[in-house]
Amino acid sequence: MNAICWFRTDLRVHDNPALAEAMAYGPTLAVFVISPVQWQAHREAPVKVDFWLRNLAALQQALDALNVPLKIIHSDDWQDVPEKLAALCKAHAVTAVHANAEWGINERRRDIATVERLDDEGVSWTVHHGSSLLIPGSVVTGKGEAYKVFTPYARACRERLQSAPPRTVPLPHKQAKAPTSSDAIPKSVPGYHAPDRALHSMWPAGEDAALARVEAFANDAIAHYKTERDVPAVDGTSRISPYLAAGVISPGQCLRTALAANHGELDSGKQGITTWITELLWREFYQHLMAANPSLSMHAPMKPATGGIPWRDDPDAFDAWTAGRTGFPIIDAGMRQLMEMGWMHNRLRMLVAMLLSKNLLIDWRKGEAWFMANLIDGDLASNNGGWQWSASTGADAVPYFRIFNPETQSRNIDPQGRYIRKWVPELADLNDRDIHAPSAQQRRDAGYPEAIVDLKATRKRALEVFKALG
Ligand SMILES: Cc1cc2nc3c(=O)[nH]c(=O)nc-3n(C[C@H](O)[C@H](O)[C@H](O)COP(=O)(O)OP(=O)(O)OC[C@H]3O[C@@H](n4cnc5c(N)ncnc54)[C@H](O)[C@@H]3O)c2cc1C
CATH class of the missing domain: 3.40.50.620 (HUPs)
Known part of the structure; x- marks a missing residue:
């Protein structure tokens, strides 16, 4: 050889x-x-x-x-x-x-x-470089520095992709029979229990399965992606993230499939498709940040001042969050989806991350680690980026004062409570209004916990803590 x-x-x-x-x-x-x-x-x-x-x-x-x-x-x-x-x-x-x-x-x-x-x-x-559209470090500002803000970064990426789209690497020709044979692939490894087999049909293995998934999405759901990607009860996103994270499909294959469904247009044409391409660029952005800032994989916040936040040590609250027993139905639905599917809808990832890091004021790194330990698509760069975005410690994060209210969000993104009903079945019989914030009696009847925090008071506490950072 x-x-x-x-x-x-x-x-x-x-x-x-x-x-x-x-x-x-x-x-x-x-x-x-x-x-x-x-x-x-x-x-x-x-x-x-x-x-x-x-x-x-x-x-x-x-x-x-x-x-x-x-x-x-x-x-x-x-x-x-x-x-x-x-x-x-x-x-x-x-x-x-x-x-x-x-x-x-x-x-x-x-x-x-x-x-x-x-x-x-x-x-x-x-x-x-097989796991990004553009080589991390190759897209820089006019001053030759790494971008810290997504919008100009994405604009620069689009310009590069317009003029030099990543070409498909051809499948190599078969080589002559080798003098050595393959080793056996174990079905499990020490320290890792096999997950429920239902997950095998949910997430079938192999390149054919990955490509079929993206193609099916590009031929159908992508048309409504701009509006439906924030509706967790609808299967409105590609669910390709586990395949991208393991490299079973390349971002170039994803991009080309999307472009083929959009007459080759990167910036115009179908809005669902251009929006989806922007999400691929978020993935790209977080890889680019990770490549430019090695300290990110050592748990450092992008905004150094946020290192001074007095995070609370509250194991009971953290346990309630991980178990999907916070008493906020939409949050608990998200956390239970994670445990059952190894995957969570993006909107829910933001909501649960914000509840943990803002209302509970628990260190975002604990949440990041919990996600990693349970996600099938766990990706160091995207997970870190998503957590730092939600906790307002990141490069281009949500402003600290924009704290999502889970109850309001729940009424907006899941108006009929379909997502909650699926993942928090003990609340399934409540009407569309009550299901987002059940009464004390309804909670008792359903064996569902009281909310673990007062949203208004904890929002105020988070604002004060962040404001004090200057
Ligand atoms: C707190 C938090 C943690 C996250 N952790 C991860 C993680 O560990 N691994 C991971 O792949 N994604 C992570 N994300 C991003 C996003 O939630 C998932 O990529 C998305 O939900 C995957 O579903 P999909 O494949 O159906 O996405 P689609 O909506 O179909 O998007 C297509 C692809 O674009 C990329 N993408 C979409 N949104 C984002 C985003 N916000 N950031 C980065 N890439 C994105 C993903 O590769 C995704 O597969 C996280 C987001 C948050 C807020």
Whole structure:
């Protein structure tokens, strides 16, 4: 063998620059590192690890068709990865390793240590960019600085995408049969229990499933996306995030599918489509921020002054929030959706994050960690970005005084209480008016808790705390 393609969060053969370049270099071996201890340290969710393993099995089949064997390196954490990868290179006479970039600080440290070790062996290392439309760090202000505000960043991205849209990386040709075979893919790993099997049909694995999902969305629901994306009872968004996070589909494939449904128009044409493309750019923005600010993966707020917020230590309130027992029906519906699906509607992510960080004044990093430990689409950059946006600690965050009121929001986004009825079934019999804020008697009858905080008083407290930061 000549080359290794090291798969990480890019579990696909299509539109994968690392795989294409490795195979262009010579006969290629694919590698994936299973590192349960590291994953636990990163709080990767069981539902996500299961999704990775299922997609790895699908990737193995796709690689089989290209005659590329997939080897598994078992390394509890990333400490031993450089040595184990170097040993694999030696065993198979590999002289080049290709991989797609990852931006977390531990990922970067792992890669630097690997490059140094491979260098000792005379093995070259090439990094590619397969998980963003544009290379993070390549879109800068007129002064050559990293953008901190989304709107001008997105404008600059659109200009770049208009003049130089990302081209599809062709699927490599099948190589000659390799002298080595693939390793077995485990169905589970130590420390991770298998999630409910119902999730397997909710989130089927493989590139075909991912592409079919985006195509179905682009041919139908995307038309109403601008209006329906904020209605959680409607299946109005693509639900492609787990596939993007694991790299089972590339952002380029998503963009091109959307453009194909819009006569190639990026900025005009169908509003649902242009709005959806803007959401892809939010994902891009958070990757760009993570790449420019390594401290983000070390839990630092983008606005340093917010490091001085006297966050409250309130384990009971935090437990009620995680369990979907806050007594705010829309919030509890969101938290229960997360626990059951491993996914939560974007509007709800904002609402629950704001209740935690503003009304409860609990450190947003606790919420960020809880999301990561339970999301199938947990993504370091987007999760951090979403939390810092909601907590008003982020680069381009919601102003601290714009605190969403869950009850008002509930009446606006779920007027008939359909979403609440689905996820908080004990309230299902209440009428459309009461379901958003049941009376004390209705709560007692349903076995549903009282609200854990007074919204008005806690809003005032949050405003005072943020105002005091100056
Ligand atoms: C507190 C909080 C935490 C979040 N954590 C994550 C996370 O861990 N992983 C994750 O992928 N997204 C996260 N998001 C962003 C967003 O909620 C999800 O991407 C979206 O709900 C996924 O559903 P979808 O695929 O149907 O999205 P669609 O509406 O169909 O959007 C298409 C794609 O665009 C991207 N996107 C959409 N909205 C955003 C956004 N606000 N920020 C960044 N990218 C976006 C996603 O990749 C998404 O799959 C978070 C948002 C908040 C407020």
